[in-house]
Amino acid sequence: MAIALTPGVPIAPGGEAPPERVKRKGKTAYFLLIPGMAWLVFFFVIPLGSLFLTSLERPLGSGPSAGYESALRWQNYTEALSKYDTEFLRSFWYAGLATIVCLIISFPLAYFIAFRAGRWRNLLLVLIVAPFFCSFLIRTYAWKTILADDGFITTFANSLNLLPDDRILATPLAVVFGLVYNFLPFMVLPLYASLERIDPRLIEAAADLYARPWIGLQRVTIPLAMPGIVAGTLLTFIPATGDFINSQLLGSPRTRMIGNVIQTQFARDALPTAAALSFSLMAVILVVVFTYIRRAGTEELL
């Protein structure tokens, strides 16, 4: 492509030039694809295949320390899923809850930045992204301190008798809160991008055609923002399902998510179990995402 567009290349007379140009263009495009494809093959396809093979291995002895050998042991899947079904469901429950809360917070925020912020727009966008300048591990640790039992938030909430467990840290509330906090920018930014593209005249036209603000939002703004809503929920839901940091730092053994289980199983060398759980998680997420995109009517995202 780049070669064909170079001004110095002489254009051959007659009908010979075009075919040659097309050929060159094609070759260059493939050439440019090589680094990306190589990266995908070495760091995604091969590990994925190896993980899949691992998930079917058979133990040589009674414990994980005895080692494994290649096999086609499908029971690994049924055993892992029946043993850790609670954590599995809990992950989807927490991630779903966090996604909904993120959407409820992000939509008004993104709407405000897109339509009302005026000259503050760029500053607000920078503020949304600003937390990324600091590692999310450190930020989550910070929340551990802020939400601690003797911290002022917990003390204050307790003085109003708001907390059923008398604490925030180590409860599902803290874990879902952590997920919401950590994934909020991934919801706000795509939402902002699609709201910002909406012509404000369309919203005026809705009002002009007798739509009260709430109806205009339902009939015009939200349908037009749908690509952003879908992208935002996916970017939040998918990583939140597999997250283990928030549960580990802000939760307790009773809030263990599937990510924590996988991490523990890998750590104690129970590789087939961990691999089977990883694959199951991936499969379920794929099914959920496809169903969701179908139902949201935004196939063009795929």
Place this chain on the structure above:
Amino acid sequence: MASSSSSGKVEDLRLVNLVKDYSGVRAVDDISLTIPAGSFFALLGPSGCGKTTTLRIVAGLEDPTSGRVFIGEQDVTIKPPYQRPVNTVFQNYALFPHLTIHDNVAFGLKRRGEKDIETKVSDMLDLVELSDLARRKPAQLSGGQQQRVAVARALINQPDVLLLDEPLGALDLKLRRQMQIELKRIQVDVGTTFVHVTHDQEEAMTMADTVAVMNSGRIEQMGAPEEIYELPKTAFVANFLGQANLMEAEVVDRDGGQLVVQAYGNKWAIPTARAVQNEGQIIVGIRPEKLRIALGASADTEATNSIVGTVTDASFVGVSTQYLVRTPWGQELIAFEQNLAGGDRIRVGDEVSLTWEKSHSFGLAGHENVDAGVMDLSGAIAEAVTESS
């Protein structure tokens, strides 16, 4: 909610002392006018003159700083847009891209919970000849078709007033002419009051019963197109609505119903009734098509006004030839000559005389700037940029 429109009677639109300030800049400056029910009214002016702001205030999309808007006896000034018996055809149409043509047109009826929506929508689509495209999305339609959808979507609600914001601005010239006739036909058919905002003087004159020329937030002059074209009251109107030759002069005498003025050694006469002032410094105006151009010195200086000059440019445009004639005092005047004889009689460099009927002259206030309202090139470019954005 919009009972006044469903009752079928059409109401006057009345603006009373309307003012709109944007952070210190006055966009609309004390506009008062009554637009009679059923008329086709054009607000004409250059970009930034406040015409669109006025329209948006009527639509309820903008709140006036002060002043009131009445539809019939009803004060709608503080009513939100969705409660006004008014609909808008937006610039670039603002069709809902996610809805079909059918659903776009049905949008207003559905919001008001009307009955027989299907029948009304198909009737309306028939009227604008788009029935075949009802299931398409706006992006699949041409500009002219989108324009008709926008009109249909607004008109189906039977508003008391239909507002059109530069509705033809995005169309090419030929289609624009077609749509001008089409819109005028629809307006006559339905009898709704149309308020049409445009910067295109030809469009305004072709379509409207009444034209209001706006400049810097004020209405400079208002009336039937022929009336304000033939007798502009300000230099801005004279220049913005068509072209005009404006010359500075001084009133030296009064002769019956006429003012005798002197300019650069020439003596001309103007009917007193056609001059906004009848003494002192004055500006004499004459439309280019009223000038007769002839080789050599003029014959009858008693019956007509005349000037001698040199042709500096002659552009043949088919139906007419446009001449630029330099006067002895260095001003360039425009004259149109209808293509009656055929061929090119007068050439650049020829000495010519320009004559015109005394009764065709008009007189403007002497303190005015003769270039007010002349669309200069930078202005035209700025306009094009705003439109395309």
